[in-house]
Amino acid sequence: xxxxxxxxxxxxxxxxxxxxxxxxxxxxxxxxxxxxxxxxxxxxxxxxxxxxxxxxxxxxxxxxxxxxxxxxxxxxxxxxxxxxxxxxxxxxxxxxxxxxxxxxxxxxxxxxxxxxxxxxxxxxxxxxxxxxxxxxxxxxxxxxxxxxxxxxxxxxxxxxxxxxxxxxxxxxxxxxxxxxxxxxxxxxxxxxxxxxxxxxxxxxxxxxxxxxxxxxxxxxxxxxxxxxxxxxxxxxxxxxxxxxxxxxxxxxxxxxxxxxxxxxxxxxxxxxxxxxxxxxxxxxxxxxxxxxxxxxxxxxxxxxxxxxxxxxxxxxxxxxxxxxxxxxxxxxxxxxxxxxxxxxxxxxxxxxxxxxxxxxxxxxxxxxxxxxxxxxxxxxxxxxxxxxxxxxxxxxxxxxxxxxxxxxxxxxxxxxxxxxxx
Ligand SMILES: *Cc1c(COP(=O)(O)O)cnc(C)c1O
Numbered sequence: 012x013x014x015x016x017x018x019x020x021x022x023x024x025x026x027x028x029x030x031x032x033x034x035x036x037x038x039x040x041x042x043x044x045x046x047x048x049x050x051x052x053x054x055x056x057x058x059x060x061x062x063x064x065x066x067x068x069x070x071x072x073x074x075x076x077x078x079x080x081x082x083x084x085x086x087x088x089x090x091x092x093x094x095x096x097x098x099x100x101x102x103x104x105x106x107x108x109x110x111x112x113x114x115x116x117x118x119x120x121x122x123x124x125x126x127x128x129x130x131x132x133x134x135x136x137x138x139x140x141x142x143x144x145x146x147x148x149x150x151x152x153x154x155x156x157x158x159x160x161x162x163x164x165x166x167x168x169x170x171x172x173x174x175x176x177x178x179x180x181x182x183x184x185x186x187x188x189x190x191x192x193x194x195x196x197x198x199x200x201x202x203x204x205x206x207x208x209x210x211x212x213x214x215x216x217x218x219x220x221x222x223x224x225x226x227x228x229x230x231x232x233x234x235x236x237x238x239x240x241x242x243x244x245x246x247x248x249x250x251x252x253x254x255x256x257x258x259x260x261x262x263x264x265x266x267x268x269x270x271x272x273x274x275x276x277x278x279x280x281x282x283x284x285x286x287x288x289x290x291x292x293x294x295x296x297x298x299x300x301x302x303x304x305x306x307x308x309x310x311x312x313x314x315x316x317x318x319x320x321x322x323x324x325x326x327x328x329x330x331x332x333x334x335x336x337x338x339x340x341x342x343x344x345x346x347x348x349x350x351x352x353x354x355x356x357x358x359x360x361x362x363x364x365x366x367x368x369x370x371x372x373x374x375x376x377x378x379x380x381x382x383x384x385x386x387x388x389x390x391x392x393x394x395x396x397x398x399x400x401x402x403x404x405x406x407x408x409x410x411x412x413x414x415x416x417x418x419x420x421x422x423x424x425x426x427x428x429x430x431x432x433x
Contacts, residue, residue, distance in 0.1 A: 013248065013251055013253075013254075013255065014251065015248075015251050015333045015335065015379050016335075017297065017335050017337065017340075017377045017379070018039040018042060018295075018297070018403065019037065019297065019299070019337070019377065019403065020337070021337035021338035021375060023403075023407075024299055024337050024375050024377070025375065027299075027401060027409055028299070028301070028375065031399050031401060031411060031415075032415075033299055033300050033301040033316050033317070033375070034298060034299060034300040034301070034315070034316050034317035034321050034398045035298075035299055035398050035399040035400065035401050035415070036296055036297070036298050036299075036321070036381055036382075036385055036386045036398060036399070036400045036401070037296065037297055037299060037400075037401045037402070037403055037409075038069070038071075038074060038292070038295055038296045038382055038400065038401070038402050038403065038412075039295045039296070039382075039403050040077060040402055040403060040404050040405050041403075041405045042294065042295035043074065043077050043078065043081075043291070043292065043295045043382075044077065044080075044081055044405075046290070046291055046292075046294075046295060047062070047078060047081035047082070047083060047291065048081065049258050049259070050062055050258055050285070050287070050290070050291070051081070051082055052259070052262075053258045053259045053261060053262030053263075054262045054265070054283060054285075056262070056266050057266075057269070057282065057283045058280075058282065059238065059280075059281075059282020059283065059284075060282065060283050060284070060285075061082070061083070061084055061282070061284050061285075062078075062082075062083045062084070062284070062285045062286075062287060062291070063083065063084040063085060063086035063105075063106075063107040063240075063284060063285065063286045064078045064083045064084070064085055064086060064286075064287065064288065064291055064292075065086045065243050065286050065287065065288030065383075066085050066086060066087050066088075066092040066095060066096060066288075067088060067089075067092065067288065067384075067387060068288025068289060068291070068292055068293075068382075068383035068384050068387060069288070069292045069296070069382060069383055069385075069386070069387055070091075070092060070095055070387050071386075071400055071412055071413060072095060072098055072099045073402055073410070073412040074292070074402070074412070075095065075096070075099045075101070076099050076100075078291070079099060079100065079101060079105075083291075084101060084104070084105040084106060084107060085099070085101045085105065085106050085107070086106075086107045086108075086109050086286040086288075087106060087107070087108055087109075087110075087121070087126070088108070088109055088110040088111070089110065089117070090116070090117055090120060093106070093108070093117070093120055093121055093124060093126070096124070097124055102124060102125055103124075103125035103126075104125065104126075104127050104150070106121070106124055106125070106126035106127065107126065107127050107129060107152075107240070107284065107286060108121035108126040108127065108128045108129060109129040109131075109152075109154070109201065109240075109242070109286060110129075110131065111131035111132070111175065111176055112131075113131070113135060113138065115138050115141050115142045116142070118135075118138060118139050118142035118143070119142040119143070122139075122142060122143050122148055127148075127150050127151070127152055127199065128148060128151055128152065129151075129152040129153070129154055129199070129201050129240065130151065130152065130153050130154060130178075130186065131154045131176055131177060131178075132154075132177075132178060132182075133178050133182045133185060133186045133189075136186060136189055136190065136193075139151075140193065146193060146194050147190055147193050147194055147195050148195070149194070149195060149196045149197060150195070150196070150197040150198075150199070150237070151190055151195045151197075151198065151199070152198070152199030152200065152201050152238070152240060153178060153183055153186050153187065153190075153198070153199070153200060153201065154176060154177040154178060154201045154202065154203075155177050155178060155180070155183055155200060155201065155202040155221065155224060156171050156174060156176055156177025156178060156179065156202070157171055157180065157202070157204070157220060158171055158172045158179065158180075159171060159172050160172070161204040161205055163210060163212045163213065163216050164212075168204070168205040168208065168213070169204055169205040169206070171204055176203065177201075177202060177203075180224070183200075183224070183228065184228060184231050184232060187228055187231075187232045187234050188232050191232060191233075191234055197237040197238075198234050198235075198236045198237060199236060199237060199238040199239065199240055199284070200221050200224060200225055200228070200236050200238075200239050200240065201221075201239075201240035201242055202217060202220065202221055202240075202241075202242060203242035203243055203244055203286075204217055204220075204244070205244050206243070206244050206246075206289075207244070207246035207247070207289060208244050208245060208246045209246045209248070209253055209254070209256065211256065211257055211260045211261050211264060212264065213244060213245065213261075214241055214244075214245065214261045214264065214265050215261070215264030215265050215267065215268050217241055217244075218239070218241060218264075218265045218268045218269065218283075219268045219272065221239045221241070222239065222268055222269065222272040222273050222278075223272055225239060225273065225276075225278060225281070226272060226273070226276040226278065229276065229277075229278065235277070235278055236278065236281055237280075237281065237282060238281060238282040238283065238284055239281055239282075239283055239284070240283075240284040240285070240286065241265070241283060241284065241285050241286075242285065242286045243285075243286050243287050243288050243289065243290075244287075245258075245261065245287055245289070245290040246289060246290070247289055247290060247293045247294050247380055248294075249293075249330065249331050249332060249333065249379070249380050250331050250333065251333060256290065258290075265283065269281075269283075288383045288384065289383040289384065291383070292382035292383040293380045293381070293382050293383040293384070293385075294379070294380050294382065295382045296380070296381050296382020296383065296385055296386075297377050297378060297379055297380070297381055297382070298317055298321055298322050298332075298377075298378040298381040298385060298398075299337075299375055299376070299377055299378075300315040300316050300317035300321075300375070300376050300378065301315060301316050301373065301374070301375055301376070302314070302315055302370050302371065302372055302373065302374045302375075302376060303315060303316050303372060304372065305370070305372065310349055310364075311346065311347060311348050311349070312348065312349050312350075312351055313348045313349070313350045313351070313370050313376075314351055314352075314353065315350060315351070315352060315361070315376060316353075317352055317361070317378070317398065318352025318353050318354045318359050318393075318395055319352055319354055319356065319358070319359040319392075320352075320354065320389055320390050320391065320392055320393070320395040320396075320397060321352075321385075321386070321389055321395075321397065321398045322361065322378065322381050322385050322386075322388075322389075323388040323389070323390070324384060324385070324388070325358075325360060325361055325362070326356070326358040326359055326360070327388075332361060332362070332378050332379055332380055332381065333378075333379040333380065334350060334361065334362055334365065334367060334376055334377065334378055334379070335376070335377045335379065336367060336368050336370055336374050336375075336376055336377075337374070337375040337376070337377050338374070338375070339368040339369075339370075339374070342368035342369070343368065344366040344367050344368055345366070345368070345369070346366070346367055346368065346369050346370070347364055347365065347366055347367075348362065348364075348365055348367055348370065349362065349363050349364065349365070350362040350365060350367075350376065353393075353395075354392060354393050354395065355393055356392075356393075361376075361378055386398065386400055386413075391416075391421060394421060396415060396416035396417065396418070396420070396421060397415065397416045398415050398416075399411060399413055399414055399415040400412050400413035418432060419432075
């Protein structure tokens with residue numbers, strides 16, 4: 012059981028809210044840099060190590076710029092994510108393009124930016140060739156789906172056989188041969204087999220699978236991989252009872268597999284890549300929202316000014332996000348509430364039956380761990396407008412890095428005349 016501490020005090024939050032009304036997502040620059048440095052230190056033993064931050068988790072250029080300063084690349088999977096990466100200055104092999112069901116135009120764009128293209132399927136080789144004028148880029152990566160169940164020990168982590176991603180094992184061999192024959196020279200191998208894992212074994216077990224596959228592929232095709240991409244999937248301690256991941260231990264576990272499998276096979280120069288999103292950003296962001304109502308019916312409700320449009324994970328996955336009532340950190344949690352937003356959907360609940368201190372109207376609630384897959388999953392259902400994003404800089408000042416949406420934004424795509432929205 013750990014105590015989940017906000018990176019903001021009540022006083023700081025009220026000061027920010029005086030200028031930028033709630034709700035807002037706020038990110039902690041110091042925490043982001045610290046996380047990136049810990050990851051890079053954990054894999055410093057691998058000369059080519061690079062984290063390609065999964066842009067979809069937090070697609071804000073100011074955040075991406077901080078990560079780039081810490082040596083990270085960008086993992087993109089759409090046209091606009093590529094545009095974002097370019098705008099921040101990521102170029103060439105600083106960009107990984109890990110998409111699926113990819114339109115030809117996006118391969119063309121990614122190739123134009125010099126990105127490393129990660130192929131989700133063998134049939135995409137033809138799409139890529141069409142996009143690149145008949146050939147393929149010199150460097151290319153293939154995504155592997157081993158099928159079956161993905162187990163660690165006797166525990167089933169996920170079901171790759173039901174996942175739409177990646178190539179089968181025979182397809183992988185065939186794809187390497189085809190790509191080799193049409194001119195690819197540097198090969199990568201990628202897999203993403205479980206999300207939000209909380210075991211130090213995830214990366215090492217995944218690494219073992221990919222390393223063994225790389226050795227087999229070398230025997231079968233003569234192709235020595237240049238890099239292995241362990242992708243995303245390292246989780247965070249959303250719940251107080253979760254143990255935070257020990258990234259140093261994860262790095263050591265991967266090193267052990269590397270030295271046991273790749274080095275003896277003559278693949279000791281292989282670079283390791285990651286595409287972490289959640290691990291990098293989730294704990295370094297929070298959603299700050301104000302209690303605006305209380306309601307006493309069959310249950311006790313606290314209504315807040317944020318809703319699932321600002322943070323979809325609880326409604327979508329039943330995900331737990333810890334809540335701290337700012338300024339009441341030391342009060343006993345002797346009330347049980349549902350903390351709810353204003354959508355006309357009964358799953359719009361940030362917390363259900365949650366023990367919290369007594370909440371009064373006007374209190375600021377700090378919803379933890381929203382820095383990844385938080386604002387970025389936002390939407391406009393019920394005509395709700397997406398919140399602002401704010402950066403808490405290392406010197407304690409704040410910067411508005413995305414303003415809140417206005418009704419004008421909401422109506423801007425209605426390409427019609429003759430209506431007035433006021
Ligand atoms: C979503 C995604 C990631 C990031 O996943 P996290 O769970 O945020 O670490 C990385 N790579 C790919 C291809 C993804 O789709």
